[in-house]
Amino acid sequence: MAVLAGVGAMVGALGRYGTTRLVQRWYGNHWPVATLMINWVGCLLLGGLTGLQVSNLLAISLGTGVLGGFTTFSTFSHEVVMLADQRRFGAVLGYLLLSVLGGCLLAAVGFWWGLIHG
Template sequence: MMAAVAGLGAAIGALGRYETTRWVQRVYGNHWPLATLLINWLGSGLLGGLTGWQLAHPLTVLLGAGILGGFTTFSTFSHEVVMLADQRRFGAVIGYLLLSVVGGLLLAAGGLWWGLHFR
């Protein structure tokens, strides 16, 4: 049963990621992987908050493993890093790596703090 809950959430999250990517690229262009960065930052902060909030297990599966798991994307992030490196945009590679990893960790920690304090 929980696999179906996670799968339903993942479908919702993937649709959200697709539409968010399209919107960001339409507004800001596609010269740098801004959409994936923003999606992963948002997902990191929300997952940290969800962890701190400590909801019931089925809701955590739906929102965490499901929606946020389908919304965020490590594979696209990895692909974009490789593509930037293939284009020899090494400054962009380093910047994207640092912003993604450090920013994601800071946002997850901030979300956890928020979740623990406002549950």
């Protein structure tokens, strides 16, 4: 199981890297849009996996592995600190609210979708 989680995490981390590069090319690097989008997608998909009540094998390989490697709390936290260091307190508040409330809402939407379609 650990190997599945590890391989999945590698796939997720590569996906995060590619997604970050692509989003930054489109939107620039002035505001952490890439991390926000990545974490939102991860919340939605993990909620969906939970609602679908997938097997333990899929939960570990996709949930813990791929989505664990794809999403990133540490980058989110670092970006909050960097925005605060730049004294962009409105951006800090907006990023915190969008990330936490948006992530929880999307996890709930994914969960309910999974329950309905599972």
